Amino acid sequence: MPLENKDNPSAIGISICLANYELVKDHDFFESAMYKILDVILGEKSAATDIEYLTFDQLPDDPEEDGMIEFAELSKYVQWKKNCA
Secondary structure: EOOOOOOOOOOOOEEEEEOHOOOHOOOHHHHHHHHHHHHHHOOOHHHOOOOEEEEEEOOOOOOOOOOOHHHHHHHHHHHHHHHHH
């Protein structure tokens, strides 16, 4: 889910939401696995330099209604957000 920052509209923040978040959030591997997924989807450089804020949460009942995008669309969103800046 894209996150907005009123103080810095050009900042890119995302919330990664998972259906089983409550079951996996406390595992030692969880955060590192999520960062690795971002590296693969965006590329290491973009994941490290473009994403300024990252949270994790439970997947809502209706993700689309809540403004969420799929991982497959994340790269396009990051490029769009960078071009708007």
